[in-house]
Amino acid sequence: MSAPNPVPAGGPAVDGPHDPEHDPRASYGLEPDYVEGLTRRLVATTGRTAPLESPLNGAPLAHVPQSDAGDVAEAFKQARRAQAAWARTSLEERSAILMRLHDLVLERQEEILDLIVWESGKARKHAFDEVFHVALTARYYARTAHQHLDTERKLGIIPGLTRVEVNHVPKGVVGIIAPWNYPFTLALCDGLPALLAGNAVVTKPDSQTMLTALLGARLLDEAGFPADLWKVVAGPGSEIGTAIIDRADYVCFTGSTATGKHVARQCADRLIGCSLELGGKNPFLVLRDADVERAAEGAVRASFSNAGQLCVATERFFVADQVYDRFVERFVARTQAMTLGATHDWDNDMGTLISQAQLDTVTAHVQDAVGKGARVLAGGKARPDLGPYFFEPTILEGVTPEMTCFGTETFGPVVSLYRFHDEADAVARANDGEYGLNASIYSQDGPRARMLARHVKCGTVNINEAFAATFASVDSPMGGMRESGAGRRQGTEGIRRYTESQSVATQRLMRFSPVLGMSDETFAKVMTANARLMKKLGRA
Structure with a gap:
């Protein structure tokens, strides 16, 4: 398995010889050029790297470039530019790209499975759960996009005279902080509905499973999502997590309850929403x-x-x-x-x-x-x-x-x-x-x-x-309920969390104030009679 991307200027992103006979990664089939092709996807300019080892036997897999707060700021800057154009694309076009991702994930599943197992050490059949779940999620949201995101008609105060519509508009740039235990599905599945809803994403995968998350980012590119719409940064949450929360329009976090509470407090300080999937017993x-x-x-x-x-x-x-x-x-x-x-x-x-x-x-x-x-x-x-x-x-x-x-x-x-x-x-x-x-x-x-x-x-x-x-x-x-979290992934709730509900009401003919010399008292009586009539007619 080799990467089509050339080695970036400045040398390889991993240590170790390139001679397959002496490279400890060769027994896995994980070639240095392949790793470099993945890590090029990172926004990371510090010059620092973090070692990544396989839990299968402790063999080194990569030295992953690390990001700082400045890199996070740059990632959000690029993502915001991309999001402005993406929000104007049709829902049909967004859905079509998601369907291409569905096909790519199924076609490339052996590559994905290999990388999941190398990084997480899980059984291969449990790695397949991730591949299948990403494909299911991509197909589901692609097929149901209009159901969740189309403008909805609502009841107006005056039947026939008040037209009310609710739009579901994107929040902007979503920050996703993903865990290591399901490195492919949790790196992608929370972000796919965010993209479909017209947002961009800046994500920080866990340092123990960066390569799998970066492969997911590459597949998004190959499926046809615009450049810079999905940005990836790397580093400890204690160093760059706050920088993400400080810039995001919404935060999705999966991890421990203790850290989730910290994330919630930071989001509350900025009055932005968050969804948290946390611990369980x-x-x-x-x-x-x-x-x-x-x-x-x-x-x-x-x-x-x-x-x-x-x-x-x-x-x-x-x-x-x-x-x-x-x-x-x-x-x-x-x-x-x-x-x-x-x-x-x-x-x-x-x-x-x-x-x-x-x-x-x-x-x-x-x-x-x-x-x-x-x-x-x-x-x-x-x-x-x-x-x-x-x-x-x-x-x-x-x-x-x-x-x-x-x-x-x-x-x-x-x-x-x-x-x-x-x-x-x-x-x-x-x-x-x-x-x-x-x-x-x-x-x-x-x-x-x-x-x-x-x-x-x-x-x-x-x-x-x-x-x-x-x-x-x-x-x-x-x-989850109680200390297992707040908010929901999947279904309508899983995509609407990334939107703002915007009510637009158009009033025809009658205005909400006295007309033709009518007194305020008479106007109040008219409105009272109207309320009683609506009740009698069974109106909400």
């Missing part, structure tokens, strides 16, 4: 009438997809007494049968954690729980034989409130099991804590499960599925 309810085998299969995906490094992953299982033992037996058996590996192979059921920091957190949570009396039913230890940051899929029983993993998000392949006697108690325990992102309910009684879902304080609830039913249904909103 997601519950999974197995009711007494659940199909145990189906629930156990879903439990493995809910817990260990992307090694548990997924905002909507399950960390807490509440299982009815009637099926507890059978469910635990099947869940443990399926977990122990998983194929583990830090490779590019399709047959891996789970890949590695992304970093030493994630491994340290997961290890500390398990050791704390075991030290305080929790029992390990499966997994429970690091696997350096598989990869430097690999940790086994782990199931714990007997977790109590004094243990760290009881209420604190682990964000790794560690789950806890709890029995329940009463469904109302199970829902109350599922709602315990401050998070409310995703939940699953397994039952063969669909209406009852859906009724129960209304009482679960989570933004998405999946019936007889782990998370994919809501995550992949891009016509429906997705986001």
Whole structure:
């Protein structure tokens, strides 16, 4: 796999020899010229670089050029110029480019999958989730553009005389701060509706997965989006995050709750909007009438997809007494049968954690729980034989409130099991804590499960599925309640957040003031009579 772009003046953006026999990246097929072609997409003039290593085995992948506040300012300057022209293009043209992106993503999926796995270490089949989700999102918004963005007629105060329309106009330049755990879909999917709505984007992907985000930016170029409409900067959020928020017309952030609160405060100071998808401690309810085998299969995906490094992953299982033992037996058996590996192979059921920091957190949570009396039913230890940051899929029983993993998000392949006697108690325990992102309910009684879902304080609830039913249904909103976030991605809410609603009212004939010598008192009586008539006619 090579890059068509020439090496930029000033030398390569990565260290290391170009001799494939001695380049540690050669075993991955990641050529230095290819990396340079991607990093040229950055707005970064500091001369500083940050090393990027693969979590698969610690091999160096790149030295990524770093941006500063001045680069952020330049990125916004270029994006604003591009946005002014882009906002005047037709919705049909914007949609057509999105459809070309859909096709490109599917055609180039092997390249995308390779890069996701190199940077994140996730199993290849979990990397495909990202490719598929980006394609779904691009196609959905392209096909439904008019539904979300066309001017809408609204009721006027005087029927036939007051014409009211609502326009959905772009905010301007959207700032997106994206995480490392889903480096392709979260680098692109929040920004695609922003572009369709007529905005430009300045994005800061996480430093651990910059190359995947830059490949996404290249595909946007190849699909036909105008130059400078999508600008990418690189650097720690603590250094350039504030510069983005200080210039954006709207901010989209995905990450920790602590950082999300900081972002929200900065946005509030500027009176700009933001959407935040934050942490979770997601519950999974197995009711007494659940199909145990189906629930156990879903439990493995809910817990260990992307090694548990997924905002909507399950960390807490509440299982009815009637099926507890059978469910635990099947869940443990399926977990122990998983194929583990830090490779590019399709047959891996789970890949590695992304970093030493994630491994340290997961290890500390398990050791704390075991030290305080929790029992390990499966997994429970690091696997350096598989990869430097690999940790086994782990199931714990007997977790109590004094243990760290009881209420604190682990964000790794560690789950806890709890029995329940009463469904109302199970829902109350599922709602315990401050998070409310995703939940699953397994039952063969669909209406009852859906009724129960209304009482679960989570933004998405999946019936007889782990998370994919809501995550992949891009016509429906997705986001968190309580400290799991604010705002929604996907669906109408996912694109309207990037627009301003503008009401335009045209008044015909009658004016809203006395006419022909009418007194103010008489005018008030006329308007009162009109209000009563409208009520009688059933008007709003």
